[in-house]
Amino acid sequence: MAKRISHKDSMCGVARPLDAIGDWWSLLIIRDAFDGLRRFGEFQKSLGLAKNILSARLRNLVTHGILDTVPASDGSPYQEYVLTQKGQGLFPLLVALRQWGEDFFFAPGEPHVTLVDTKSNQPVRRLELRAQDGRMLMAEDTIVVAPPLVDGRE
Amino acid sequence: MAKRISHKDSMCGVARPLDAIGDWWSLLIIRDAFDGLRRFGEFQKSLGLAKNILSARLRNLVTHGILDTVPASDGSPYQEYVLTQKGQGLFPLLVALRQWGEDFFFAPGEPHVTLVDTKSNQPVRRLELRAQDGRMLMAEDTIVVAPPLVDGRE
DNA sequence: CATATCGGTTGCAAATTGAAACCACAAGAG
DNA sequence: CTCTTGTGGTTTCAATTTGCAACCGATATG
Numbered sequence: 001m002a003k004r005i006s007h008k009d010s011m012c013g014v015a016r017p018l019d020a021i022g023d024w025w026s027l028l029i030i031r032d033a034f035d036g037l038r039r040f041g042e043f044q045k046s047l048g049l050a051k052n053i054l055s056a057r058l059r060n061l062v063t064h065g066i067l068d069t070v071p072a073s074d075g076s077p078y079q080e081y082v083l084t085q086k087g088q089g090l091f092p093l094l095v096a097l098r099q100w101g102e103d104f105f106f107a108p109g110e111p112h113v114t115l116v117d118t119k120s121n122q123p124v125r126r127l128e129l130r131a132q133d134g135r136m137l138m139a140e141d142t143i144v145v146a147p148p149l150v151d152g153r154e
Numbered sequence: 155m156a157k158r159i160s161h162k163d164s165m166c167g168v169a170r171p172l173d174a175i176g177d178w179w180s181l182l183i184i185r186d187a188f189d190g191l192r193r194f195g196e197f198q199k200s201l202g203l204a205k206n207i208l209s210a211r212l213r214n215l216v217t218h219g220i221l222d223t224v225p226a227s228d229g230s231p232y233q234e235y236v237l238t239q240k241g242q243g244l245f246p247l248l249v250a251l252r253q254w255g256e257d258f259f260f261a262p263g264e265p266h267v268t269l270v271d272t273k274s275n276q277p278v279r280r281l282e283l284r285a286q287d288g289r290m291l292m293a294e295d296t297i298v299v300a301p302p303l304v305d306g307r308e
Numbered sequence: 309c310a311t312a313t314c315g316g317t318t319g320c321a322a323a324t325t326g327a328a329a330c331c332a333c334a335a336g337a338g
Numbered sequence: 339c340t341c342t343t344g345t346g347g348t349t350t351c352a353a354t355t356t357g358c359a360a361c362c363g364a365t366a367t368g
Contacts, residue, residue, distance in 0.1 A: 012255075012266070012267060013252045013253075013255035013256045013259070013260070013266050013267060014181065014182065014185050014248065014251055014252050014255060015182060015255075016255050016259040016260075017251055017254055017255040017258075017259060018178055018181065018182070018251075020259075022177070022178040022181075023176070023177070023178070024172055024176040024177070027168065027172060027176075028168065028169060028172070031168050034293055035298065039314085039315090040314075040315055040316075041313090041314060041315075044315095049357080050356080050357045050358060050359090051315075051316065051317085051357095052316080052317070052318080052356090052357070052358090053356070053357065054316090055315080055316060055317075056356095065258075076314085076365095077314095077364080077365065077366095078314065078315065079315090086257075086258045088293060089254050089257055089258060090254055091283070091292075091293040092250040092253070092254070092281045092282070092283060093247060093250035093251055093254055094168065095250075095283055096246040096247035096249075096250045096281070097168055097171055097172075097247055098167045098168050099167075099246070100171055100243050100244055100246070100247055101166075101167035101168060101169075101170050101171040102167045103240075103243055104171075104219075104240045104243060105167070105170040105171060105174075106167070106170075111301030111302070111303075112166070112167050112301055113166060113167060113298045113299060113300055113301060114298065114299055114301065115296050115297075115298050116296065116297060116298075116299050117285040117286070117289075117291055117295060117296055118295055118296060118297050119285065119289070119295065120285055120286065120287065122285065122286045123286070124283055124284070124285060124286075124291060124296060125283070125284045125285060125286055125288075127246045127250070127281055127283060128246070129245070129246060129249055129278055129279070129281060130278070130279045131271040131273065131274055131276065131278060131279065132271070132274060132276045132277070132278075132279055133274065134279075135271075135273070137271055137278060138245075139188055139242060139245040141271060141272055141273065142269050142270065142271055142272060142278060143269075143270060143272050144189065144267045144268065144269050144270075145267060145268055145270050146267055147265030147266055147267060147268065148265070149265075193345085193346090194345075194346055194347075195344090195345060195346075198346095203326080204325080204326045204327060204328085205326095205327095205346080205347065205348085206325090206326070206327090206347085206348070206349080207325070207326060208347090209346085209347060209348075210325095230334095230345080231333085231334065231335095231345095232345065232346065233346090
């Protein structure tokens, strides 16, 4: 489960998260959690995966601090899985994934679900990357730079 | 390779993309592609994965229309892998992943690379979801709604 | 007591992954 | 021409992961 980048022990800001959510099911579980699902059985019914897989994924997400187990909300003697702060932080990523999926994985005119703002009942705006001064940025307008070196070490 | 959601044949806007980029390596390859890498050997050196895996991933990304193979740019008789339009569309997702990773996978003060706007040399703004009228939206302010039904069928 | 439901764990077979070896082709080197 | 080197893979095979199905334990329910 704990994979490692082979040739470099310190993983970058893109690689580290993939250790936590880099598999097929985890993001779908998290999406369902955003949709309000909380119980083991709810996830299983919604996703249709094997119970051992779901069990392993939930455990992984909990140990990574993305989900938390809380005792119960209705009388039942079981536990529920809820998003932590860290898990909630995945919302933009999920929206980005959804928007990309809608852009490129649906035929034009093919119906699909839409993410709407509950207040206005309008679809949400497209995610867009902007500079500090508000200019919209394309990929070519950006570059990743190394952190300022504090010691002598690279 | 072509996994299917078990109990429902039509996959939603979140699930469909995961068939294309839902594994550990693909997103890292795409990130490297955004960083300008194009050659098989460059990807392999950068990521340190086995050549058969890289070969399979690149093939998968090409068949999904995320990468394209172009003959050569310098004289060498080989081919290069470049992002298609569809692949470029993944940039916001990659940024979202990076920002989430920087938020939650680095100790406070721990140095990490930063995505900066090349024009101003400033870090890019945080991705944020907004309504049509510009209000910022949290996850709780949104809901996914089914498409309008055109026929009688669900 | 019998039965069902929820939330798992345990086998076990099948698919996937990945390290290492091998292969094909082109360009130099001697 | 032969030998070697670099690039871009494919093949082989062992180890890991996945996932179906069966089982399990605790708690209601009839």
